Amino acid sequence: MARVVVDVMPKPEILDPQGQAVANALPRLGFAGVTAVRQGKHFELEVADDVDDATLAKIAESFLANPVIEDWTVRRVEA
Amino acid sequence: MRVGVITFPGTLDDVDAQRAVRYADGEAVPLWHGDHDLKGVDAVIVPGGFSYGDYLRCGAIARFAPVMQEVIEVANKGMPVLGICNGFQILAEAHLLPGALVRNHKLHFVCRDQWLKVENNSTAWTTRYDKGAEILVPLKSGEGGYQADEETLKELEGESRVAFRYVGGNPNGSRNDIAGITNARGNVVGLMPHPEHAIDALTGPTDDGLGMFLSLLDTLVKA
Numbered sequence: 135m136a137r138v139v140v141d142v143m144p145k146p147e148i149l150d151p152q153g154q155a156v157a158n159a160l161p162r163l164g165f166a167g168v169t170a171v172r173q174g175k176h177f178e179l180e181v182a183d184d185v186d187d188a189t190l191a192k193i194a195e196s197f198l199a200n201p202v203i204e205d206w207t208v209r210r211v212e213a
Numbered sequence: 214m215r216v217g218v219i220t221f222p223g224t225l226d227d228v229d230a231q232r233a234v235r236y237a238d239g240e241a242v243p244l245w246h247g248d249h250d251l252k253g254v255d256a257v258i259v260p261g262g263f264s265y266g267d268y269l270r271c272g273a274i275a276r277f278a279p280v281m282q283e284v285i286e287v288a289n290k291g292m293p294v295l296g297i298c299n300g301f302q303i304l305a306e307a308h309l310l311p312g313a314l315v316r317n318h319k320l321h322f323v324c325r326d327q328w329l330k331v332e333n334n335s336t337a338w339t340t341r342y343d344k345g346a347e348i349l350v351p352l353k354s355g356e357g358g359y360q361a362d363e364e365t366l367k368e369l370e371g372e373s374r375v376a377f378r379y380v381g382g383n384p385n386g387s388r389n390d391i392a393g394i395t396n397a398r399g400n401v402v403g404l405m406p407h408p409e410h411a412i413d414a415l416t417g418p419t420d421d422g423l424g425m426f427l428s429l430l431d432t433l434v435k436a
Binding site: 144147148149151152155197198200202203 | 269270273277305306311312313315316317318319320358360361362386
């Protein structure tokens with residue numbers, strides 16, 4: 135078994151109102167110096183060893199992310 | 214005319230959509246998300262709600278439901294398909310319509326009666342309206358912001374594929390004030406506001422939404 139991490143982020147040109155809300159809240163909570171926040175999704179997949187990179191890319195692109203509005207990355211990590 | 218109305222786990226507005234079909238003298242045929250069966254209907258409505266709890270992204274899981282595989286096939290052959298609210302999100306995720314719906318720009322769930330301008334009255338679902346007519350129907354959504362890249366927006370505007378546009382203020386940050394769009398063929402329409410809730414002045418703000426279901430009747434009679 136391998137652990138695979140898929141990160142999904144809104145594309146830079148897509149408005150991210152959730153990230154903006156977090157960024158706006160930080161000064162109110164007394165945290166200075168954070169100029170921007172973007173919010174995305176982080177998936178951790180436990181994957182059998184025979185699942186190849188092309189399949190993982192297909193999972194990310196066709197299901198976990200919507201490429202119209204989101205970018206994605208896939209990486210294998212130490213479990 | 215037999216009009217299918219899909220029910221997914223989490224669908225809310227299937228009953229009102231069925232009622233709207235009956236108001237337009239159609240036969241409403243309930244369709245189940247888990248069936249590979251359209252029961253011989255002449256058109257399909259994908260209604261609003263929170264299919265599969267809106268998990269992952271709105272419409273992202275519903276798009277893979279067995280019934281949607283049948284809908285995608287017949288939509289590509291020209292059958293009239295209407296997606297309302299969550300239904301619009303599902304049709305976008307299924308690539309039957311371009312673009313995507315994202316969280317409202319001010320994060321709040323918007324629930325109000327909303328004025329819309331009919332921009333295209335030649336789709337399968339809009340022929341009963343005058344071009345440029347303004348209609349008042351409920352809008353109730355948290356993720357109704359229409360997003361698409363510049364090229365897609367240019368194509369939609371250039372080909373008159375914006376079916377409805379918000380007037381009197383943009384409620385959710387949609388690009389170009391877009392409330393609803395159609396595919397190139399004009400048989401598939403998706404919109405965030407709810408025409409099925411505005412078919413009788415007794416139970417809705419107006420009966421302005423009934424025109425969409427009467428338009429479908431005309432389309433099917435002509436076909």
